[in-house]
Amino acid sequence: MAAIARLRYTVSENPLTVIGFGLFAVFVIMAVFGPAIAPYDPLATRAVNALQPPSMAHPFGTDHLGRDVLSRVIVAARLDLGIALSAVMLSFVVGSALGCLAGFRGGWTDRIVGRLSDTIMAFPLFVLAMGVVATMGNTVQNVIYATAVINLPFYIRVARAEVAVRRNAGYVQAARLSGSSDLRILATQLFPNVLPPMMVQISLNLGWAILNAAGLSFIGLGVRPPAAEWGIMVAEGASYIVSGEWWLALFPGAALMLAVFCFNLMGDGLRDMVDPTRRT
DSSP states (O other): HHHHHHHHHHHHOOOOHHHHHHHHHHHHHHHHHHHOOSSOOOTTOOOGGOOOOOOOOOOBBOOSSOOOOOOOOOOEEEEHHHHHHHHHHHHHHHHHHHHHHHHHOOOOHHHHEEEEEHHHHHHHHHHHHHHHHHOOOHHHHHHHHHHHHHHHHHHHHHHHHHHHHTTTTHHHHHHTTOOHHHHHHIIIIIIHHHHHHHHHHHHHHHHHHHHHHHHHHHHHHHTTTTTTOHHHOOOOOOTTTTOTHHHHHHOOOHEEEEEEEEHHHHHEEEEEEEHHGGGG
16 A cells, blocks of 8 residues: 555656656557557568558558568567566666675775776777677677676666765664674665665666667667567668658657657656655
């Protein structure tokens, strides 16, 4: 009941959060039930239907192989959201653990973790992701690992800064005097205060992760055709824009835009829901 009341309060304070969570729910439904709700087989080709404009039979038109664009946009949500969520959760777990440890311990631990973060940030992040995927191979797993690696510094720096500010706070000293171990202090006293800014970072990184995966697919280093993926669809449609087949790139591009938009809107709401200082 407390969680429901907290959610109701957050929504009333920031109505845009409703739009963000609503769009996210739509994408989750597409990801979970995509093959069942797609009107056509997203991989089925039919040359006689190639490059048809939007119509009642094909609301988003068809591509150069006669595949239904709407069906491919719907089914692609599972792959794109799966990549983004997996990469962000991996970078969040590893980055927050390293950042909390560096901020709490200081000394050589802080220096080593800081140099790791600086090394990653020294490269243009998308170029680094390209290098990782090109070296390891362009598979879905490697796209997830590359996206997680380039997101690590964001969580390391946020967690380190938040823990470093609070490690000598009164409630931390009280917990230490009561006999709590360092791990327990980090888990129960410090990490809950690190989560609010982390929630904003997670929501932003989800959008960036989707764009990164789509960008890698766009240049041929991500998911391979004929898989339904928004970046691949935009890349395939880009060559047809000049000849007038605008729908091939427009609709998957719009799906990418809406996904990033909804994650940005969700950030403030997620922060308010987990911020212990706003629980009154």
